Every structure is written in structure tokens, then in C-alpha cells.
Amino acid sequence: MKSRTIKVDYLARVEGEGALYVKIRDNTVVDIKFKIFEPPRFFEAFLRGRTFNEAPDITARICGICPIAYQMSAVHAMENALGVQIDGQLRALRRLIYCGEWIESHVLHVYMLHAPDFLGYPDAIQLAKDYPDIVQRALQLKKIGNEIVALIGGREIHPINIRVGGFYKVPAKQELSPLAERLKWARDAALETVRWTATLNFPDFEQDYEFVALRHPEEYPFNEGRLVSNKGLDISVHDYDNRFTEEHVQHSNALHSVLKGRSSYFVGPLARYNLNFDRLPPLAREAAHSVGLSDVCRNPFQSIIIRSVEVLYACDEALRIIEQYEKPDKPAVEIQPHAAVGYGCTEAPRGILYHRYRIDDNGVILDAKIVPPTSQNQKTIENDLRQFIPQHIKLPNDQLTLQCEQAIRNYDPCISCATHFLKLTIDRV
Amino acid sequence: MQNKHLILIIGVGNAYRGDDGVGLRIAQDIKKKSPDHVNVIEQSGEGISLMDSWKDADAVILIDAVHSGRKPGTIHRFDVHTQTIPAKFFHYSTHAFGVAEAIELARALKQLPQNFIVYGIEGKCFEAGVGLSQEVEKSVQEVVKRIQQDIHDYSPRKYTEHH
Numbered sequence: 001m002k003s004r005t006i007k008v009d010y011l012a013r014v015e016g017e018g019a020l021y022v023k024i025r026d027n028t029v030v031d032i033k034f035k036i037f038e039p040p041r042f043f044e045a046f047l048r049g050r051t052f053n054e055a056p057d058i059t060a061r062i063c064g065i066c067p068i069a070y071q072m073s074a075v076h077a078m079e080n081a082l083g084v085q086i087d088g089q090l091r092a093l094r095r096l097i098y099c100g101e102w103i104e105s106h107v108l109h110v111y112m113l114h115a116p117d118f119l120g121y122p123d124a125i126q127l128a129k130d131y132p133d134i135v136q137r138a139l140q141l142k143k144i145g146n147e148i149v150a151l152i153g154g155r156e157i158h159p160i161n162i163r164v165g166g167f168y169k170v171p172a173k174q175e176l177s178p179l180a181e182r183l184k185w186a187r188d189a190a191l192e193t194v195r196w197t198a199t200l201n202f203p204d205f206e207q208d209y210e211f212v213a214l215r216h217p218e219e220y221p222f223n224e225g226r227l228v229s230n231k232g233l234d235i236s237v238h239d240y241d242n243r244f245t246e247e248h249v250q251h252s253n254a255l256h257s258v259l260k261g262r263s264s265y266f267v268g269p270l271a272r273y274n275l276n277f278d279r280l281p282p283l284a285r286e287a288a289h290s291v292g293l294s295d296v297c298r299n300p301f302q303s304i305i306i307r308s309v310e311v312l313y314a315c316d317e318a319l320r321i322i323e324q325y326e327k328p329d330k331p332a333v334e335i336q337p338h339a340a341v342g343y344g345c346t347e348a349p350r351g352i353l354y355h356r357y358r359i360d361d362n363g364v365i366l367d368a369k370i371v372p373p374t375s376q377n378q379k380t381i382e383n384d385l386r387q388f389i390p391q392h393i394k395l396p397n398d399q400l401t402l403q404c405e406q407a408i409r410n411y412d413p414c415i416s417c418a419t420h421f422l423k424l425t426i427d428r429v
Numbered sequence: 430m431q432n433k434h435l436i437l438i439i440g441v442g443n444a445y446r447g448d449d450g451v452g453l454r455i456a457q458d459i460k461k462k463s464p465d466h467v468n469v470i471e472q473s474g475e476g477i478s479l480m481d482s483w484k485d486a487d488a489v490i491l492i493d494a495v496h497s498g499r500k501p502g503t504i505h506r507f508d509v510h511t512q513t514i515p516a517k518f519f520h521y522s523t524h525a526f527g528v529a530e531a532i533e534l535a536r537a538l539k540q541l542p543q544n545f546i547v548y549g550i551e552g553k554c555f556e557a558g559v560g561l562s563q564e565v566e567k568s569v570q571e572v573v574k575r576i577q578q579d580i581h582d583y584s585p586r587k588y589t590e591h592h
Contacts, residue, residue, distance in 0.1 A: 040557070041557070042445070042556075042557030042558060043445070043557070046445075061443065061444065061445050062445075064443065064473025064474060064475050065473075065475055104477075108475070108477060108526060112476070112477070112526045112530075113526060123530065124526065124530065124534060125530065125533045125534050125537050128534055128537045128538055129537050132537075132538060135534070135538065136538070138477075139477060139480065139481075142477050143477075143481055146477075146478060146481065158473070
């Protein structure tokens with residue numbers, strides 16, 4: 001009997017706790033445990049006793065890659081609690097800043113983290129030595145995302161200009177105009193990115209996933225919509241807690257987010273694309289079709305193309321918003337707090353990010369719940385590995401580990417929300 | 430356009446991750462004491478933003494928490510031009526693009542600033558929470574002192590001749 005163990009240890013500081021643990025005996029997977037993500041419990045506790053208008057700035061600190069997503073879910077949840085609807089140019093500016101964050105986050109993942117897997121490089125540094133022009137394109141493209149976030153958000157890292165009710169200040173039209181010229185370049189570069197990623201080789205790997213994303217009557221979703229799936233889910237964000245739950249996993253302290261009475265589900269670019277293809281503008285739809293994608297994509301390895309399509313969409317949408325922008329009279333709607341519960345769910349780059357807050361008459365937060373996309377994808381990633389490893393079981397440990405990492409990377413798991421340490425080890429039994 | 434700053438100090442970290450906040454804390458201290466030709470910024474550690482932040486600087490001093498198994502509070506100092514940054518020593522990472530990756534990518538693309546020093550402070554606790562551990566707290570002033578000396582060394586004479 002031959003038995004071996006593969007461990008991918010993301011949390012170096014938590015000794016002996018494998019984030020990915022695979023046990024193989026006689027070429028059969030006998031055990032698999034996956035834990036990559038630590039839910040933001042500290043922040044939920046930290047928010048209690050703070051006021052409703054502090055939630056966006058505090059939750060922005062959860063993630064260095066997607067602070068806007070946290071701010072957007074927080075402000076929408078608070079506005080939902082207090083019965084306020086933000087529309088017009090303030091609403092458009094929120095979509096614009098989200099475009100910036102999608103561009104930043106997706107470009108980082110597509111070029112720096114995911115592409116090296118497909119091209120056989122250990123990392124983007126080695127890739128840059130052979131393809132400096134491609135890496136330069138990535139840096140320029142990502143920078144435009146940073147600029148949008150910095151201009152609307154006030155700062156690139158932990159933007160400070162977003163508040164419940166709107167913004168602290170809003171830009172004049174002429175401040176946005178210089179971005180438009182650069183975004184035209186970015187849109188072309190994004191189209192190139194779609195074409196480039198489509199030339200990569202993808203393993204043949206499709207599963208019968210339940211995709212979950214927001215769906216809006218007219219738009220590709222950022223901040224608003226109903227929660228829908230390809231298997232009949234169609235609920236208001238208010239009903240999230242009635243339909244989704246986090247379950248404890250035996251032999252592990254991980255929490256897996258599941259649909260009650262069903263099972264794992266899949267959030268992120270693939271889910272958005274599959275559920276909202278008809279909401280993409282013609283440019284993005286045509287780009288997808290021109291590289292051979294259909295309206296539905298079930299291969300998570302191809303998420304690199306879908307992310308590129310979303311970058312193209314974000315550049316195009318940002319241009320549209322800037323062209324139609326007129327500075328609003330007031331940067332924010334005044335809001336008086338009262339006791340209430342509010343729900344917010346927005347599309348972070350990695351998928352739906354749910355916030356729920358209960359506040360009292362003074363606007364003090366009594367409790368908070370935050371469910372990030374990576375914790376929702378955890379069970380789906382584990383299921384993928386369960387299917388994927390047997391197909392590659394004869395590979396030596398180091399190659400199999402790389403394959404497992406690549407399968408995990410399909411989901412762009414947000415390590416930075418958990419910790420920024422990462423360590424990989426393999427133990428042979 | 431912002432003025433070109435000759436010396437850039439970058440504090441990296443997350444203030445809600447215990448000792449991971451040490452880089453930010455040191456940057457805030459330096460900021461209170463730094464002359465006009467020194468620009469002090471805080472960053473989360475996302476690599477491409479880092480590369481963008483230092484591209485016009487003549488000298489960069491970057492401060493981050495590290496986890497290498499040494500005694501908490503240990504101060505590591507690297508001259509980026511004479512050593513490669515041991516990615517494993519900082520945060521081994523093929524899933525993240527952080528400080529070490531940004532420095533090595535900038536090196537590969539020949540975009541490294543002329544002078545580049547990295548301070549790594551060995552952390553003890555990186556759990557979610559605010560505040561530094563005692564061991565790390567004790568190192569803060571020593572690093573601040575050493576960075577002030579670096580600033581002095583990197584400053585053109587016109588900025589330092591009064592001292």
C-alpha cells in the first residue's frame with residue numbers, strides 16, 4: 001500500500017494547519033481538507049458599538065485589494081436600513097469607482113498570478129524576463145484602475161471619500177476628462193487581453209455548478225440586483241440569511257458557506273458572466289464570442305478569459321459614465337439614523353460580498369455580519385479538487401501540488417483578507 | 430502633478446493584523462520628524478501599487494513586518510541592490526503579489542530606484558486585532574533612528590549641511 005500526503009500550507013503562522021490537505025492511498029484520494037479563508041469575525045466584533053457611518057472605512061481595511069467592495073456593501077446596507085436610495089450621478093460615481101477596482105483586481109490576477117500557470121512560469125517575475133511588453137501592458141492597465149479609485153475614492157489604498165449617503169466630495173467634470181483618453185487606450189488593451197488569454201491552453205474540466213450572482217434589470221451588476229442562480233434561486237438580498245448558511249466542517253475548523261437544502265455554489269466572474277451575459281454591452285459580448293466563448297462558461301480554468309472580458313466591460317462602462325457625468329449639486333444625501341436592520345450585497349471582483357447591520361436609534365451598530373466571496377467559494381474549490389486530483393493522480397507530488405494550486409487560483413482566492421503569508425509544503429507518508 | 434520627492438519612505442502593512450501594522454506605525458513616526466524632501470506614504474503591500482509609488486523616487490526605504498522564525502522584534506535590513514529579496518523570508522507567495530515580488534519584478538524590468546533599503550521587523554502575532562506585541566513595539570524606535578540616519582545619508586548636501 002502506497003500512501004502520500006500533499007499539503008499546501010497558506011497560514012505559515014498556524015503551525016500544522018494545512019490549508020490544503022490531500023491524502024492519497026493507492027492512487028485514490030482518501031481525504032481532502034481545504035481551508036484558505038478566515039471569515040472577518042474580528043471586524044464583526046470590532047464594528048459593534050461604532051456608528052453607522054464608520055462602517056465603510058472600518059470594513060475597507062479588511063482587504064488591501066478590494067476596499068471599494070467592502071465600502072460599497074457597507075454603504076448600501078446602511079442606506080437600506082435607513083430607507084435611502086442613492087440615484088443619479090452619485091449612483092453612477094459608485095459604479096465608476098467599482099469599475100476601477102475591478103480593473104485593478106482582475107488585471108493583477110490575470111497577468112501576475114494566473115497567466116504564469118498557463119505559460120509554465122513559476123511567477124510573474126520570470127514571465128517578465130521573457131515577455132516584458134506583456135507585463136508592461138498589465139502595469140499600465142492596472143494603473144488606470146488605481147487612478148479611477150484614487151480620483152473618486154480620495155486615496156488608492158483604503159479610500160476615504162465614500163460615505164453613507166454618497167461621497168464627502170465629488171469631482172468636477174473636467175477632473176474626470178483626462179481619464180477618458182487613457183481609458184480608450186485601456187479598452188483596447190483590455191480587448192488585447194481577452195484575445196491573449198484565449199490563446200492559452202485549458203484543461204478540459206467542467207462541473208455542474210450552481211452559479212450565484214446579482215442580477216439587475218438593465219445593467220451588468222455592481223451594487224444592485226436580485227440574487228439569482230442558474231438553478232432557480234431568485235431572491236431579494238434581504239433573504240440572504242434565509243437561504244444561505246455557513247456550516248462547520250468535520251475534522252476542520254473551516255466554515256463552508258452553502259445554500260440551505262442544496263449545497264456548494266459558485267460566485268465571481270464566471271457566475272456573473274453566466275447569469276448576466278445579456279447585460280453586457282455589444283462590445284464585450286462580441287469580444288467573448290470572437291474568441292470562442294459562448295454565453296455560458298463552466299470551465300473555471302477559463303475564468304482568466306472571463307476576467308479579461310470583465311476588464312473590457314469595466315473600461316467601457318467607466319468611459320460611458322465619464323461621458324455622461326455632470327457634477328451633482330450635493331455630494332451626499334443627509335441621513336438621520338433610526339433603529340433598523342439593513343442588508344447590502346455587491347459584486348466584489350471575486351463575487352458577492354454580503355453585509356448585514358443592526359443599528360439603534362442613535363445609529364450605533366448592535367451587530368454586523370460580513371460574508372466575503374472567498375468564504376462562499378471554499379466548498380466549491382474543495383469539490384473541484386476532489387474531481388480534479390484523480391485526473392492527475394499519477395503526477396509526482398511537486399507537479400500535482402502545482403496543478404492543485406492552479407485549480408485553486410481559478411477562484412482568485414483572497415488571501416490578503418486572511419493573512420498575507422503563504423507557505424507551501426509537501427509531506428510524503 | 431505632485432512634486433518629485435527625492436526620498437520615499439513606504440510603510441507597508443495592515444493595522445488590523447497585530448504586528449503586521451509595524452511598518453505603518455514606523456512610517457507615521459518618521460512622518461512627524463521628516464524634512465520636506467522626504468515623502469512618507471502608507472501602503473497595503475499590493476505589489477503593483479508599490480511599484481507605481483516608487484517609480485520616481487531616487488531613494489526608497491520600505492518597512493514591513495516579516496515572519497522568518499527569528500526572535501520577535503529582530504530587525505533585518507536589506508540593500509536591494511546587493512541582495513535579492515528572499516521571497517520565502519518575507520511572505521513566500523505564489524498566490525499573492527507583495528513586497529518581494531514587486532521588488533524582483535522591478536529589478537527584472539530595470540525599474541528599481543537607485544537606492545533601495547528594506548527594513549523587515551520580525552513579527553510575533555499576525556492575528557486579527559489592533560496593536561503591536563511588546564517585543565515588536567520595543568524595536569520601533571530603533572528602526573526609526575536607523576531610518577533617520579539613512580535619510581541623512583541619502584540626502585544631498587544642501588539638505589544636511591546645517592546639521
